[in-house]
Amino acid sequence: MAFWLGLDVGTGGTRVLLIDESGRVHHACTAPHEDMRMEHPGWAEQRPENWWDAARQAIRGVLSQANATGRDVRGVGLSGQMHGLVILDEAARVIRPALIWCDQRSQRQVDWINRTAGKEMVLRSTANPVLTGFTLPKLLWVRDNEPQLVERVRRMLLPKDYIRFQLTGEYASDVSDASGTALFDVVQRRWALDLVDKLGLDRGILPRVHESSEVTGKISEAAARETGLTPGTPVVAGAGDQAASAVGNGVVMPGVVSCTLGTSGVVFAHSQQPSYDPAGRVHTFCHAVQGAWHVMGVTQGAGLSLQWLRNQFAPGVDYDALTAEAAGAPAGSQGLYWLPYLMGERTPHLDAMARGGWIGLTAKHTRADMIRSLLEGVSYSQKDCLDIIEQMGVQVESVRVSGGGARSAFWRQMLADVFGKRIVTLETQEGSAYGAALLALVGTGVYSSVPEVCKSVIREVDSISPQPEAAEVYAAGHPVYKSLYPALQAFYGKAAP
Numbered sequence: 001m002a003f004w005l006g007l008d009v010g011t012g013g014t015r016v017l018l019i020d021e022s023g024r025v026h027h028a029c030t031a032p033h034e035d036m037r038m039e040h041p042g043w044a045e046q047r048p049e050n051w052w053d054a055a056r057q058a059i060r061g062v063l064s065q066a067n068a069t070g071r072d073v074r075g076v077g078l079s080g081q082m083h084g085l086v087i088l089d090e091a092a093r094v095i096r097p098a099l100i101w102c103d104q105r106s107q108r109q110v111d112w113i114n115r116t117a118g119k120e121m122v123l124r125s126t127a128n129p130v131l132t133g134f135t136l137p138k139l140l141w142v143r144d145n146e147p148q149l150v151e152r153v154r155r156m157l158l159p160k161d162y163i164r165f166q167l168t169g170e171y172a173s174d175v176s177d178a179s180g181t182a183l184f185d186v187v188q189r190r191w192a193l194d195l196v197d198k199l200g201l202d203r204g205i206l207p208r209v210h211e212s213s214e215v216t217g218k219i220s221e222a223a224a225r226e227t228g229l230t231p232g233t234p235v236v237a238g239a240g241d242q243a244a245s246a247v248g249n250g251v252v253m254p255g256v257v258s259c260t261l262g263t264s265g266v267v268f269a270h271s272q273q274p275s276y277d278p279a280g281r282v283h284t285f286c287h288a289v290q291g292a293w294h295v296m297g298v299t300q301g302a303g304l305s306l307q308w309l310r311n312q313f314a315p316g317v318d319y320d321a322l323t324a325e326a327a328g329a330p331a332g333s334q335g336l337y338w339l340p341y342l343m344g345e346r347t348p349h350l351d352a353m354a355r356g357g358w359i360g361l362t363a364k365h366t367r368a369d370m371i372r373s374l375l376e377g378v379s380y381s382q383k384d385c386l387d388i389i390e391q392m393g394v395q396v397e398s399v400r401v402s403g404g405g406a407r408s409a410f411w412r413q414m415l416a417d418v419f420g421k422r423i424v425t426l427e428t429q430e431g432s433a434y435g436a437a438l439l440a441l442v443g444t445g446v447y448s449s450v451p452e453v454c455k456s457v458i459r460e461v462d463s464i465s466p467q468p469e470a471a472e473v474y475a476a477g478h479p480v481y482k483s484l485y486p487a488l489q490a491f492y493g494k495a496a497p
Contacts, residue, residue: 001019001020001022001025001068001072001364002021002072002074002314003018003019003026003066003068003072003073003074003485004018004019004020004021004073004074004075004076004077004440004441004444004446005017005018005059005062005073005075005076005077005080005159005321005437006019006076006077006078006079006427006430006432006434006436006437006438006439007036007058007059007076007077007433007442008050008078008079008080008431008432008433008436009055009078009079009080009081009082009083009159009160009162009163009241009264009435010033010179010241010262010263010432011031011033011036011046011081011100011101011102011262012032012033012060012263013030013031013032013033013054013058013228013309014030014031014033014054014254014430015029015031015053015058015097015164015430015433015486016028016029016030016055016058016061016213016242016433017028017430017433017434017437018062018063018066018068018073018167018248018296018437019434019437019438021175021441021446022456022457023428023438023441023453023456023458024166025428025430025434026066026399026456027065027066028062028380028430029058029061029065029067029097031053031054031057031058031061032054032245032275033046033054033057033140033489034046034050034051034321035052036100036102037489040105040278042103042104042105042206042263042343042344042352043099043103043104043362044100044101044102044103044104044428045097045098045099045100045103045494046097046098046100047097047099048086048097048098049094049160050096051159051163052160052162052163053137053164053315053459055163055227055229055374056226059227059228059229059496060227060228060230063228064210065309069228069230070219070224070227070228070229070230070233071230073116073233074233074234074440075232075233075234075236075443075444076167076219076229076233076235076236076238076440076446077123077213077235077236077238077244077435077436077437077438077440078161078163078164078235078236078238078239078430078436078437079160079238079239079241079433079435079436080159080160080161080163080177080238080241080432081100081101081160081239081241082101082158082159082177082180082241082456083100083101083133083134083135083138083158084098084099084100084101084135084158084159084161084196084425085098085099085135085138085142085156085178086098086156086159086161087139087142087149087150087153087155087156087157087205088153088155088156088157088165089153090152090154090156090256091150091198092095092165094162095152096142096146096149097247098371099138099141099142099221099258100302101133102106102133102251102263102301102304102343102344103132103133103138104133104343104344104352104478105132105141106132106137106140107137107352107353108144108237109132109136109137109138109140109141110131110132110137110472111139111217112256113130113137113140113199114130114183115151115236115365116198116432117124117195117198119197120496121194121198122182122195122412123184123280124177125192125195125277125403126179126183126185126192126195127185127186127187127195127274127276127284128182128186128280128284128285129350130182130345131302131346131350131352131403132352133344133352134182134345135158135180135181135182135183135292136180136181136380137182137185137201137466139153139156140199140270140289140305140340140411141478145225145248146215148274151370153202153205153389154204154205155171155205155207156205156206156207156339157171157173157179157207158173158177158180158181158240159494160177160205160238160374161173161177161247164216164217164238165184165236166223166226167217167227167229167235168216168217168218168220168235169217169220169225169234170208170216170217170225171207171208171224171374172207172208172209172210172216172217172237173207173208173209173210173237174208174210174211174212174214174238174239174288175189175210175212175239175288176212176239176240176242176244176284176285176286176287177198177238177239177243177292178191178209178374179240179242179283179285179286180240180283180285181324183195183196183201184209184286184494185253185418186274186285186286186293187274189205189209189286191206192208192396193379196200196328199443202265202364207382210237210302211237211248211270211287212236212237212238212239212243212244212288212290212291212439212450213236213237213238213288213439213442213443213449213450214236214237214288214443215234215235215236215443215444216236216237216301217234217236217237218231218232218233218234218235219231219232219233223292228393231270231321233445234440234441234443236439236442236443236444237439237443238288238436238439238487239288239435239436239439239460240285240297240432241262241432242260242266242294242377242432242436243283243285243286243294244288244431244432244433244435244436244439245258245260245266245268245402245403245431245435246270246287246288246294246326246435246436246438246439247288247289247434247435247439247450247454248428248430248431248432248433248434248458249269249394249400249402249431249435249458250400250426250428250454250458251269251270251400252270252287252289252292252450252457253270253370253395253438253451254270254271254394254449255274255394255395255396256269256400257269257272257284257386257394257396257398257400258399258401258402259386259399259400259401259402259406259415259423260401260402260403260431261302261303261305261382261401261402261403261404261405261411262302262303262404262431263302263304264298264301264302264303265278265298265299265302265303265305265378265381265385265403265405266296266298266299266385267296267382267383267389267391267399268294268295268296268298269294269295269296270287270292270293270294271284271287271292271293271294271295271398272292272293273293273298274293275293275295275392275393276390277295277388277392279348280438281297281312281347281348281350281387281388282295282296282297282348282385282388283295283297283298283330283346284345284390286440287361287452288435288450289449289451290411290449292318295389295392296346296350296385297346297382297384297386297388297389298346298347298385299340299341299345299346299347299378299381299382299385300340300343300344300345300346301340301341301342301343301345301356301378302340302381302382302405303378303403304343304376305318305338305340305342305356305374305378305406306322306374306375306378306405308342308359309322309370309374310322311372311414311460313367318319319404319408321410322371322372323369323375323408323410324385324410325367325371326368326371326372326374326375326410327372327410329359329366329368329369329371329372329467329472330369330375330378331417331473331474332350332376332466332474332476332477333365333369333370333372333373333376334362334364334365334369335360335362336358336359336360336361336365336369336370336373337358337359337360337373337376337377337477337480337484338356338357338358338359338370338373338374338376338377338378339355339356339357339358339359339377339479339484339488340356340374340378340487341354341355341356341485342355342359342378344416345381345485347384347385347388348384348385348388349450349485351485351489351492353492353493354485354489354492355488355495357449358370358373359484360463366417369383371441372397373421375410375411375414375416376474376477377481378405379411379414379415379418379419379474380418380441380478380482381436382415382418382419383418383478384417384482386419386421390439396421396423397421398421398422398423398424399415399421399422399423399424400424400425400426400460401415401423401424401425401444402426402431403431404428404431406425406429406436407429409464412464413464413470414469415466416464416465416466416467417466417470417471417473417474418471418474418478419465419466420466420471420475421464421466422464422465422466423464424460424462424463425460425461425462426458426459426460426461427458427459427460427461430455436458438450438453438454441453
């Protein structure tokens with residue numbers, strides 16, 4: 001049987017799945033990653049070599065599940081966490097652990113970029129303000145703090161593109177993932193070389209950039225021995241995890257919006273042209289659809305908030321048990337609010353110094369209130385993202401949800417109540433790895449375009465409408481939630497170690 005393989009380098013693990021030409025998922029396998037290294041508050045690192053270990057394990061695992069060989073795989077698509085900095089030396093060896101998407105240490109470098117190039121040039125060159133989470137300030141942090149290492153840099157790659165290099169030997173990326181580096185001209189879909197030169201960076205470290213469904217290389221003999229794939233199998237450019245997830249959710253045409261609840265939370269909308277929020281609160285990036293763009297708002301600590309709570313206060317308890325406990329508390333959590341700023345925040349605050357916490361805690365509150373308020377706080381933050389996108393003129397009638405958090409019927413209902421929108425689930429909820437596999441279908445000629453494959457294979461199977469009583473509670477609670485960040489903003493800078 002013919003399969004197409006999608007691979008997603010997540011934060012917690014690498015997921016690989018096999019689909020057929022109709023888009024049906026046959027088998028999937030996930031290999032876990034090592035825990036993030038957080039040596040200081042706001043720091044987050046992972047070893048790229050561990051991603052490759054996980055990728056090899058997951059590829060072999062899914063082939064074993066399918067009782068298949070590499071000859072059964074017609075094409076490979078890649079997806080991965082965005083913004084991570086992978087730097088290689090002349091021998092293509094990893095120089096240091098990757099500073100990943102949620103690392104917030106580079107505020108001084110952001111300030112230097114804005115002074116040196118000017119905020120106007122940054123916006124003109126990349127269509128976005130530069131943020132600590134993006135790749136460029138991470139590279140400059142290494143330059144400023146580890147000069148003995150930066151002198152060895154010969155290549156800069158993003159997480160999924162390091163896996164591409166291991167699979168094919170090619171240094172390449174795609175337009176959607178490159179959009180999150182702060183070095184990419186999103187409007188012209190090419191590297192912003194004027195900015196690269198202004199900042200004194202070496203153009204030679206940048207990979208080639210392709211549209212997401214273009215073939216970028218083929219499985220090498222060495223990678224075939226490591227993974228069980230067949231030499232010569234085409235590998236398409238793929239996409240950053242959010243654009244790939246949007247493909248997997250069919251968000252490839254105007255008016256369709258998605259909400260992905262993974263480690264981070266993302267509200268994502270398709271756009272036929274570059275659309276900007278004047279305040280820079282949402283990102284404008286190239287889409288995985290050729291000739292299209294997208295806007296997205298990001299909550300840094302979405303699923304991360306629930307993971308943190310479980311790890312610190314309920315080790316060994318599964319997520320279903322936690323959400324079941326939360327369901328025993330009333331909507332609004334008796335006036336308790338959670339701020340999900342465990343790794344700073346992007347939308348709408350653009351503040352690496354923001355800190356998380358509960359506000360309104362009393363002796364009357366229960367653990368169920370605390371869990372429910374955490375889910376509510378993340379949902380409020382995602383509504384902030386949705387509100388901005390609607391203010392930009394995007395019409396939203398329903399929201400397609402995916403990611404680990406969306407597996408919870410309780411959380412999906414809460415999103416419907418907080419958003420005041422119909423929440424839709426799809427037949428396949430695999431998200432990024434699925435989108436990567438669909439891009440491989442297009443890249444190998446089975447379908448002529450990304451919209452065509454999405455129209456053919458993606459089907460809605462369920463929807464949840466807002467409950468009037470809960471929606472009323474949240475309509476009153478959201479303005480209170482929004483008032484808390486401004487009230488605490490001055491404190492955050494003083495609280496930082």
